Amino acid sequence: MSTWEDGRSVRTTGGTYHHGDLRAALVSAALELLEEGGATELSLRAAARRAGVAPSAPYRHYADRDALLSAVAAVGYRELAEYLATAHPSPSTTDDLAAVAVAYVRFALQRPALFRVMFGEPCDRDSGERVAATAAIATYVGAIVERCFPTADPDALSTAIWALVHGLAFLHLDGKLDSSTPDAVAARVSAAVHAVLTVSLANTPEPPLVP
Amino acid sequence: MSTWEDGRSVRTTGGTYHHGDLRAALVSAALELLEEGGATELSLRAAARRAGVAPSAPYRHYADRDALLSAVAAVGYRELAEYLATAHPSPSTTDDLAAVAVAYVRFALQRPALFRVMFGEPCDRDSGERVAATAAIATYVGAIVERCFPTADPDALSTAIWALVHGLAFLHLDGKLDSSTPDAVAARVSAAVHAVLTVSLANTPEPPLVP
DNA sequence: TGTACATCAGTGAACGCGCGTTCACTGATGTAC
DNA sequence: TGTACATCAGTGAACGCGCGTTCACTGATGTAC
Numbered sequence: 001m002s003t004w005e006d007g008r009s010v011r012t013t014g015g016t017y018h019h020g021d022l023r024a025a026l027v028s029a030a031l032e033l034l035e036e037g038g039a040t041e042l043s044l045r046a047a048a049r050r051a052g053v054a055p056s057a058p059y060r061h062y063a064d065r066d067a068l069l070s071a072v073a074a075v076g077y078r079e080l081a082e083y084l085a086t087a088h089p090s091p092s093t094t095d096d097l098a099a100v101a102v103a104y105v106r107f108a109l110q111r112p113a114l115f116r117v118m119f120g121e122p123c124d125r126d127s128g129e130r131v132a133a134t135a136a137i138a139t140y141v142g143a144i145v146e147r148c149f150p151t152a153d154p155d156a157l158s159t160a161i162w163a164l165v166h167g168l169a170f171l172h173l174d175g176k177l178d179s180s181t182p183d184a185v186a187a188r189v190s191a192a193v194h195a196v197l198t199v200s201l202a203n204t205p206e207p208p209l210v211p
Numbered sequence: 212m213s214t215w216e217d218g219r220s221v222r223t224t225g226g227t228y229h230h231g232d233l234r235a236a237l238v239s240a241a242l243e244l245l246e247e248g249g250a251t252e253l254s255l256r257a258a259a260r261r262a263g264v265a266p267s268a269p270y271r272h273y274a275d276r277d278a279l280l281s282a283v284a285a286v287g288y289r290e291l292a293e294y295l296a297t298a299h300p301s302p303s304t305t306d307d308l309a310a311v312a313v314a315y316v317r318f319a320l321q322r323p324a325l326f327r328v329m330f331g332e333p334c335d336r337d338s339g340e341r342v343a344a345t346a347a348i349a350t351y352v353g354a355i356v357e358r359c360f361p362t363a364d365p366d367a368l369s370t371a372i373w374a375l376v377h378g379l380a381f382l383h384l385d386g387k388l389d390s391s392t393p394d395a396v397a398a399r400v401s402a403a404v405h406a407v408l409t410v411s412l413a414n415t416p417e418p419p420l421v422p
Numbered sequence: 423t424g425t426a427c428a429t430c431a432g433t434g435a436a437c438g439c440g441c442g443t444t445c446a447c448t449g450a451t452g453t454a455c
Numbered sequence: 456t457g458t459a460c461a462t463c464a465g466t467g468a469a470c471g472c473g474c475g476t477t478c479a480c481t482g483a484t485g486t487a488c
Contacts, residue, residue, distance in 0.1 A: 045473070064476080065475065119381065159402075160403035165378065174330050192368075195364050270443075271464055
């Protein structure tokens with residue numbers, strides 16, 4: 001008996017055992033394929049191949065291709081959350097917020113294929129895992145917003161800030177904004193966040209409320 | 212001799228002629244396929260089929276699949292531009308801006324597959340048509356920003372606003388924000404735009420500049 | 423402690439599919455004389 | 456005005472590909488006696 005890092009127990013007999021944890025191995029294989037070849041390269045067959053297993057083996061663990069994709073996306077959400085938390089554990093100023101935004105975009109650009117699987121796929125929008133992960137992100141952003149902007153409409157502003165950062169990620173990812181150097185991207189993201197949070201209104205009936 | 216709506220002249224002999232304008236017909240066919248079946252359904256073969264032509268015929272007009280996709284995306288950009296201009300010819304207040312944002316997101320939700328081809332495809336980011344179209348959007352947003360927020364950093368704020376709207380579009384498109392009723396979407400988008408443009412800063416060193 | 427057995431994870435061959443792309447071709451078109 | 460010809464848009468058959476999924480199977484595993 002030994003255990004994986006995630007605590008799942010597994011029977012390892014040393015040589016060739018039934019495989020041990022194909023379920024997890026397929027997700028790892030899928031992640032590797034995404035790193036290497038982009039979202040196009042990710043197929044059930046390719047994941048099975050990479051895991052050293054027959055094309056039909058995955059069906060013991062996943063109902064179909066979409067089920068595997070969902071599992072992969074779930075890992076992606078978890079890693080994104082960690083990545084943001086590392087950038088700043090509890091952001092409370094606009095500078096902190098900009099740092100988190102930069103991290104979000106950096107994550108997208110470093111793992112573009114994974115990011116696309118997480119967000120770009122129209123499939124299975126009602127998978128439980130995905131819904132939960134989405135909710136987690138919304139909550140996380142919401143907490144930041146309440147800390148930074150206590151007087152604002154929290155729902156609307158959370159949505160806006162998530163959308164802002166998410167849009168920056170996708171525009172870079174899709175080449176609509178130049179992403180050739182990480183520093184330039186970081187600077188652009190930071191500037192955009194700051195610009196939006198210090199915008200001076202020329203045409204609104206009354207000037208913004210300042211506490 | 213007769214002419215298409217776009218002015219290209221064409222030889223129509225009445226019955227079955229060489230086809231006349233396969234180039235344009237393929238783009239139309241592709242657009243129809245996108246409307247009907249999503250981005251997955253769009254293949255060179257399917258477009259040829261729909262245009263009533265052999266699978267090899269498109270190669271007279273497009274080098275490969277990506278070339279057709281680029282042409283389709285170009286049409287999409289043109290239509291998006293028209294759609295936004297219809298929403299408001301020259302927005303100059305935050306309300307106008309919100310209306311344009313709502314239109315942008317509505318376009319994405321009404322023609323999701325086309326929108327994905329325009330933005331979600333990693334392919335051929337250096338096609339001339341696409342670069343030009345991207346620049347056109349940036350310019351359009353830039354003009355709005357200069358009109359609405361003359362004192363702001365125009366580049367940063369244009370980027371931010373495009374990203375905000377683009378992010379709202381994708382989050383709805385991908386089911387991260389509920390898009391079941393158009394009215395709710397419009398309200399959410401409008402609220403988000405207003406929230407961001409009237410944000411009251413709690414933690415910045417100095418209050419925002421008001422003219 | 424040893425043996426019979428049920429379980430079930432993985433095999434491998436096969437299915438039908440649609441795809442992008444190529445190739446030698448054909449036949450209508452417009453043009454040069 | 457009529458005819459010969461070059462052009463070139465579209466044909467249709469074929470290529471090899473990888474995919475998702477199914478099926479009857481096998482063989483290692485853990486368990487009950």
